[in-house]
Amino acid sequence: MSSAPGVNYLNEKSGLWSWLTTLDHKRIGIMYMIAVFTFFAIGGTFAMLMRWELFSAGKNIVEAQTYNEFMTFHGAIMAFMVIIPGVPAFLGNFFLPLMIGARDVAFPRINLLSWYCLIIGAAVAFYSLIYNGADTGWTFYTPYSIKTDNGTTILVAGVFILGFSSILTGLNFIVTVHKLRAPGMTFFRMPLFIWGLYATAIMQVMATPVLGITLLLLIAERTMGIGFFDPTLGGDPVLFQHFFWFYSHPAVYIMVLPAMGVISELITCYSRKTIFGYRAIAWSSVGIAAVSFFVWGHHMFVSGESEVVAILFSFMTMLVGVPTAIKVFNWTATLYKGSIIFNAPMLFAMGFIFLFTIGGVTGIILAVTAVDVHFHDTYFVVAHFHYVMVGGTLMAIAGGMYHWMPKMFGRMYNEFWARISFVLIFVGFNVTFFPQFVLGAMGMPRRYYDYLPVFQPLNRISSIGAWTIGIGFLVVLYVILRCIFTGEKAPDNPWGATTLEWQTSSPPPHENFLTQPVVTGGPYEYK
Amino acid sequence: MSTSNTTTQEYVHHVAHHFDSAEEEYRTSKFGLWVFLMTEILMFGGLFVGYIIFRGIYSEAFAEASKFLDWRLGAINTVVLIFSSLTMVLSIYYAQHNQKAKVLLNLYITFFCGVIFMCIKAYEYAHKIHEGLLPGHMFHYSEQVAAHAPLYFSFYFCMTGMHGIHVMVGMGFILWLIRRAHRGEFSSNYFTPLECVGLFWHLVDLIWIYLFPLLYLVG
Numbered sequence: 076m077s078s079a080p081g082v083n084y085l086n087e088k089s090g091l092w093s094w095l096t097t098l099d100h101k102r103i104g105i106m107y108m109i110a111v112f113t114f115f116a117i118g119g120t121f122a123m124l125m126r127w128e129l130f131s132a133g134k135n136i137v138e139a140q141t142y143n144e145f146m147t148f149h150g151a152i153m154a155f156m157v158i159i160p161g162v163p164a165f166l167g168n169f170f171l172p173l174m175i176g177a178r179d180v181a182f183p184r185i186n187l188l189s190w191y192c193l194i195i196g197a198a199v200a201f202y203s204l205i206y207n208g209a210d211t212g213w214t215f216y217t218p219y220s221i222k223t224d225n226g227t228t229i230l231v232a233g234v235f236i237l238g239f240s241s242i243l244t245g246l247n248f249i250v251t252v253h254k255l256r257a258p259g260m261t262f263f264r265m266p267l268f269i270w271g272l273y274a275t276a277i278m279q280v281m282a283t284p285v286l287g288i289t290l291l292l293l294i295a296e297r298t299m300g301i302g303f304f305d306p307t308l309g310g311d312p313v314l315f316q317h318f319f320w321f322y323s324h325p326a327v328y329i330m331v332l333p334a335m336g337v338i339s340e341l342i343t344c345y346s347r348k349t350i351f352g353y354r355a356i357a358w359s360s361v362g363i364a365a366v367s368f369f370v371w372g373h374h375m376f377v378s379g380e381s382e383v384v385a386i387l388f389s390f391m392t393m394l395v396g397v398p399t400a401i402k403v404f405n406w407t408a409t410l411y412k413g414s415i416i417f418n419a420p421m422l423f424a425m426g427f428i429f430l431f432t433i434g435g436v437t438g439i440i441l442a443v444t445a446v447d448v449h450f451h452d453t454y455f456v457v458a459h460f461h462y463v464m465v466g467g468t469l470m471a472i473a474g475g476m477y478h479w480m481p482k483m484f485g486r487m488y489n490e491f492w493a494r495i496s497f498v499l500i501f502v503g504f505n506v507t508f509f510p511q512f513v514l515g516a517m518g519m520p521r522r523y524y525d526y527l528p529v530f531q532p533l534n535r536i537s538s539i540g541a542w543t544i545g546i547g548f549l550v551v552l553y554v555i556l557r558c559i560f561t562g563e564k565a566p567d568n569p570w571g572a573t574t575l576e577w578q579t580s581s582p583p584p585h586e587n588f589l590t591q592p593v594v595t596g597g598p599y600e601y602k
Numbered sequence: 603m604s605t606s607n608t609t610t611q612e613y614v615h616h617v618a619h620h621f622d623s624a625e626e627e628y629r630t631s632k633f634g635l636w637v638f639l640m641t642e643i644l645m646f647g648g649l650f651v652g653y654i655i656f657r658g659i660y661s662e663a664f665a666e667a668s669k670f671l672d673w674r675l676g677a678i679n680t681v682v683l684i685f686s687s688l689t690m691v692l693s694i695y696y697a698q699h700n701q702k703a704k705v706l707l708n709l710y711i712t713f714f715c716g717v718i719f720m721c722i723k724a725y726e727y728a729h730k731i732h733e734g735l736l737p738g739h740m741f742h743y744s745e746q747v748a749a750h751a752p753l754y755f756s757f758y759f760c761m762t763g764m765h766g767i768h769v770m771v772g773m774g775f776i777l778w779l780i781r782r783a784h785r786g787e788f789s790s791n792y793f794t795p796l797e798c799v800g801l802f803w804h805l806v807d808l809i810w811i812y813l814f815p816l817l818y819l820v821g
Binding site for chain 1: 656759
């Protein structure tokens with residue numbers, strides 16, 4: 076381990092080629108960050124355009140067909156290229172080895188390969204946009220996705236390649252957690268972020284292959300007419316929904332579990348207090364992962380599922396609320412009598428708890444079979460999952476990024492502008508999506524480019540909120556760039572945090588630690 | 603600690619920089635491969651579940667359509683693959699006993715078994731394509747068959763096709779092993795790649811052992 080003072084992973088080598096061929100998990104994490112933020116900007120642009128179209132009843136800027144393509148690409152980009160790789164592949168890649176005291180992930184070459192899978196998959200998906208567009212929504216429901224005549228095949232192929240990226244990251248993380256922990260780092264001394272990543276990795280590895288085969292069959296269906304999902308040949312379109320959601324419901328937890336891990340880190344660090352109920356939070360991550368495989372049927376309450384099956388899926392779905400609530404209560408209990416520091420990361424953590432709770436509770440409402448018949452495919456559902464995914468995952472990415480930026484870049488961010496970004500995103504988010512609960516309850520269906528005039532006032536409020544979020548994220552971008560280029564130099568442990576990543580220099584050297592750390596206690600021993 | 607293994611000295615395996623020992627590297631690689639095998643099982647699981655569902659709904663049509671397959675060819679392929687699993691294991695055994703020539707011999711036999719399997723598969727495919735026993739909409743067999751026979755052939759081609767791709771990928775990895783074995787890289791000190799490719803090859807065999815009765819013997 077030869078490291079002169081001042082040499083770190085950023086300045087150890089230079090040149091674009093040294094980045095594109097790097098095997099260092101920290102550099103790969105930064106490459107994921109750049110890729111994910113780029114995709115987020117593109118997916119976000121589609122969202123802004125959609126809200127523009129929905130600003131007034133009737134046609135505003137685009138035709139219905141174009142709107143359908145906006146909606147499809149917004150969903151596909153945000154789900155498969157932003158939120159799924161967001162926390163694990165960006166923050167997780169950078170911090171998982173650091174937090175368990177390892178020199179790298181178990182398979183550094185596979186780690187780099189997973190980044191290239193993301194880039195190639197994204198390139199293929201974007202090519203479908205240029206080629207002929209796709210208008211199926213991100214769920215590719217059959218039989219429409221078989222019949223529609225455009226670039227759907229290419230988009231599906233792109234998502235298939237993106238799946239490899241996710242599987243390889245998950246595989247790497249499982250093996251790293253099992254085999255490369257520092258001496259003394261037992262499972263129950265691991266930071267809770269690692270527990271979240273570990274549970275996520277299990278889902279990535281077990282659910283994504285099912286999506287892979289489903290998408291391959293859909294491509295075969297479109298190109299050769301094999302008939303698995305085609306009723307004219309005796310196939311069953313609902314089977315596609317089952318296959319798709321067998322992946323995509325666990326995928327929802329792939330999106331949110333690592334985000335919950337980030338929040339656990341932030342809450343305990345900025346309360347200056349040992350986390351309340353460490354084991355309960357750790358086990359609840361695994362519990363959510365386990366239950367997540369048995370809830371997919373709640374997407375099909377109106378697709379001709381039998382009542383018995385619907386009741387079972389309804390029950391299992393409500394069961395997810397238990398481990399989720401365990402986390403929320405433990406976070407709240409951690410705050411009690413803590414010395415709370417309200418800086419930007421903590422604000423985002425608080426925002427997460429508030430918004431995620433709304434998203435979670437409305438999920439329980441939707442799990443009630445009778446209520447779901449009314450709310451199915453309305454804006455109520457749209458609002459619900461945006462509260463979970465944007466209010467949950469994106470808040471955690473933003474908060475986690477501010478928290479760890481001193482470690483990643485060795486520079487401090489600007490607290491004032493970071494707080495401004497929080498206010499814009501938090502307020503904008505509620506202004507955008509709270510009216511959508513009301514719209515959904517009034518019966519406004521999702522995925523249409525037009526609506527009845529009676530829905531116009533609330534839609535206008537929603538659109539204004541969306542643009543506020545957009546400005547908020549531009550401020551985030553400004554904070555990041557300002558931090559990287561002109562931020563003050565960060566000390567090794569600016570927050571006085573106790574986890575291992577703060578015990579090395581900022582930014583860390585190539586092999587993370589100059590001497591092998593030995594762990595002798597729990598992760599959050601605040602005095 | 604060394605950070606690369608660019609040395610030209612032969613027969614010495616360098617442990618990657620982030621592992622503490624060769625033992626740790628070996629265990630980590632093997633564990634990673636087991637996790638990978640789990641993803642393979644789940645991917646094929648989708649096909650098997652689909653098969654079971656439609657076999658349940660159209661059991662008579664599936665039984666009738668399966669008679670178009672020649673079970674003897676399937677049986678030969680089963681034996682060939684099981685035998686290749688044996689030679690694969692033997693190559694690891696001889697590596698552990700530092701017998702390079704026998705490692706190579708067994709790897710060549712394993713590869714050759716893969717070739718036989720793919721040739722028989724290609725013969726079967728050519729026959730089906732010639733007869734018009736094709737998946738779904740492309741089905742154009744000259745005589746009257748059960749209404750859902752095309753769906754059976756969709757499963758036949760998807761499942762055996764996906765399996766065939768895996769056999770070819772496995773053969774590619776075995777060629778890579780042969781090249782490394784020629785250089786004398788494997789010994790009782792280092793045989794991780796043999797183990798990992800071996801595990802993959804066994805899984806590919808195992809999937810065929812399920813495919814054979816489901817597709818050929820179902821009637």
